Amino acid sequence: MAVERVGVVGAGQMGNGIAHVFALAGCEVLLTDTSPEALAAAPQVIARNLDRQVAKGTITAEAKAQALARVIPTRELALLGQTDLVIEAATEREPVKTAIFESLVPHLAPHTILATNTSSISITRLASRTDRPEKFLGVHFMNPVPLMQLVELIRGIATDDATFDTAIAIVERLGKTASVAQDFPAFIVNRVLIPMINEAVYTLYEGVGTVTSIDTAMRLGANHPMGPLELADFIGLDTCLAIMNVLHDGFADTKYRPCPLLTKYVEAGWLGRKAGRGFYDYRTGTPVPTR
Ligand SMILES: CC(=O)CC(=O)SCCNC(=O)CCNC(=O)[C@H](O)C(C)(C)COP(=O)(O)OP(=O)(O)OC[C@H]1O[C@@H](n2cnc3c(N)ncnc32)[C@H](O)[C@@H]1OP(=O)(O)O
Ligand SMILES: NC(=O)C1=CN([C@@H]2O[C@H](COP(=O)(O)OP(=O)(O)OC[C@H]3O[C@@H](n4cnc5c(N)ncnc54)[C@H](OP(=O)(O)O)[C@@H]3O)[C@@H](O)[C@H]2O)C=CC1
DSSP states (O other): OOOOEEEEEOOSHHHHHHHHHHHHTTOEEEEEOSOHHHHHHHHHHHHHHHHHHHHHTSSOHHHHHHHHHHEEEOSOGGGGGSSSEEEEOOOSOHHHHHHHHHHHGGGOOTTOEEEEOOSSSOHHHHHTTSSOGGGEEEEEEOSSTTTOOEEEEEEOTTOOHHHHHHHHHHHHHTTOEEEEEOSSTTTTHHHHHHHHHHHHHHHHHTTSSOHHHHHHHHHHHSOOSSOHHHHHHHHOHHHHHHHHHHHHHHHTOGGGOOOHHHHHHHHTTOOBGGGTBSSEEOTTSSOEEOO
């Protein structure tokens, strides 16, 4: 099925990135968010990230202008029903996602595919709360969306072949690479990555290292582009904690218990870059370790 009109629910770092890449690929994008501030900021955030690509020469100024014109912010969730594909990219909390899908269903055209950008939550369970589990799947972009090559595709138990084939075609149209994961907690990327980040928080919590020594060790010792604590701030500490809880509950295995220090940072509202402060304080411009 051809995908020309795309709805994106959530104008956070991922929703903005998803809107960015679909608009660049020529799709009309209806972008919505419950936060008026996030929705108002979205066009500028997307424009700034498009400018980075213009500055690098990877896209032309004309392509940027055309892409920006294709992104239509709206407060009306119902309008997203008249699209070919809706991608949910709201907060990593299952009740939030379920409520979004339940609100969307009455407005959806019969052919519309529903997708979620969830990092970890059961696709099968989310699909069961819609009228179309056969047209529902996980389309899991990586952060930052314009730069990261991978899109993880996760079928629910009912996802049909036509829907999956459409998703494969979408990933190709975006110039990205699909990897397929089975529908089990946190799929592949976050099943491996987030426990590593959690372990880095434990090394901080236990005093094995400092924020600086831990990130330096992994950047220079394992050639990671970002240290694990810097990456946690980039992802969002609330999202990291949510993923650990999904793993811990989903597998009932204490090896996935979230580090108490990660919980403490989230309880303090120190969610990382998006909150101005996490394992680093970004409020002065230069990141300063907060521990
Ligand atoms: C949690 C989940 O569910 C799944 C996940 O996403 S897990 C997280 C996956 N992501 C990662 O692991 C990210 C690891 N970090 C990196 O790959 C790199 O640090 C990075 C690509 C994020 C940034 O690259 P960097 O070279 O260190 O920094 P930076 O200079 O800011 O960016 C590199 C280039 O990309 C551009 N860029 C960065 N972010 C961008 C964005 N959002 N949009 C467009 N362009 C962007 C920059 O303009 C820069 O271009 P120049 O080099 O020409 O200036
Ligand atoms: N961050 C990352 O590195 C990655 C995250 N993901 C996944 O993508 C999703 C979004 O993550 P991310 O962008 O980081 O999260 P953010 O917290 O940056 O953004 C979430 C946005 O969704 C909004 N929102 C909350 N509830 C609703 C709702 N009912 N309807 C519409 N919008 C709503 C939030 O508004 P408000 O702030 O007012 O609540 C916020 O603006 C999550 O499922 C996450 O697990 C996937 C890959 C990578």
